[in-house]
Amino acid sequence: xxxxxxxxxxxxxxxxxxxxxxxxxxxxxxxxxxxxxxxxxxxxxxxxxxxxxxxxxxxxxxxxxxxxxxxxxxxxxxxxxxxxxxxxxxxxxxxxxxxxxxxxxxxxxxxxxxxxxxxxxxxxxxxxxxxxxxxxxxxxxxxxxxxxxxxxxxxxxxxxxxxxxxxxxxxxxxxxxxxxxxxxxxxxxxxxxxxxxxxxxxxxxxxxxxxxxxxxxxxxxxxxxxxxxxxxxxxxxxxxxxxxxxxxxxxxxxxxxxxxxxxxxxxxxxxxxxxxxxxxxxxxxxxxxxxxxxxxxxxxxxxxxxxxx
Numbered sequence: 115x116x117x118x119x120x121x122x123x124x125x126x127x128x129x130x131x132x133x134x135x136x137x138x139x140x141x142x143x144x145x146x147x148x149x150x151x152x153x154x155x156x157x158x159x160x161x162x163x164x165x166x167x168x169x170x171x172x173x174x175x176x177x178x179x180x181x182x183x184x185x186x187x188x189x190x191x192x193x194x195x196x197x198x199x200x201x202x203x204x205x206x207x208x209x210x211x212x213x214x215x216x217x218x219x220x221x222x223x224x225x226x227x228x229x230x231x232x233x234x235x236x237x238x239x240x241x242x243x244x245x246x247x248x249x250x251x252x253x254x255x256x257x258x259x260x261x262x263x264x265x266x267x268x269x270x271x272x273x274x275x276x277x278x279x280x281x282x283x284x285x286x287x288x289x290x291x292x293x294x295x296x297x298x299x300x301x302x303x304x305x306x307x308x309x310x311x312x313x314x315x316x317x318x319x320x321x322x323x324x325x326x327x328x329x330x331x332x333x334x335x336x337x338x339x340x341x342x343x344x345x346x347x348x349x350x351x352x353x354x355x356x357x358x359x360x361x362x363x364x365x366x367x368x369x370x371x372x373x374x375x376x377x378x379x380x381x382x383x384x385x386x387x388x389x390x391x392x393x394x395x396x397x398x399x400x401x402x403x404x405x406x407x408x409x410x411x412x413x414x415x416x417x418x419x420x421x422x423x
Contacts, residue, residue, distance in 0.1 A: 222320045269295055
């Protein structure tokens, strides 16, 4: 039977009316020959329907065991692995001094870095599967769309500067000629975009200092007028007018979580934070026709899927 267990959120989350859902799961089969089972607790704290759905899917995938009453009567004998669904859940666990290890999911790389910087002195292990696409996969997608060493530009801010070395390595691997420009609050976005007027495409990142509800439309329209494609970072951005993106759906996430939980059970360690390992690709066919960019078979077949259960 699936189990629910409630964790008191910090006062800040209570004031905003956030809902904290905790599903406690015992995974006896995932552990080496040790006297106690690994305890995995799936935590969602922002009340969003998407994250609630991911939490429920994770609980089912990880084979939830005892009832809530069983857990309340019996103290945990080992430090758990928390799977924090969303940035709010990660922040809540760190602010409450959770012990054991935390794997964050459904959290952008920028949100993860922002939160980790707020908790420099922490005893708990923390890692993540980011919700944004891997830079290497995004540039592979762009290279397949354009072929022949296309030129691309990316706008970063001080908050997303950690992406630059990853992007530069990915560009070297894919043959994309990448131009990186930085934007901050002291500059106008149109001035920053002017520095990328000559590239063939823009690579968008989920940097809220650059891409937010006040700026996305302007960026997409500016790129369209210049005959530039935008490789987005989410299906929503593709629906809004970007040409394409890679993205991980819930099944992709569950397969990757499976692998990391099994590794943690065997070693007691989490790997470094990582981008989605399994993914699909999505295209805006209308934008492709308008820009006269054919979506050929190698591009459509870029997806990578994980083991099925």
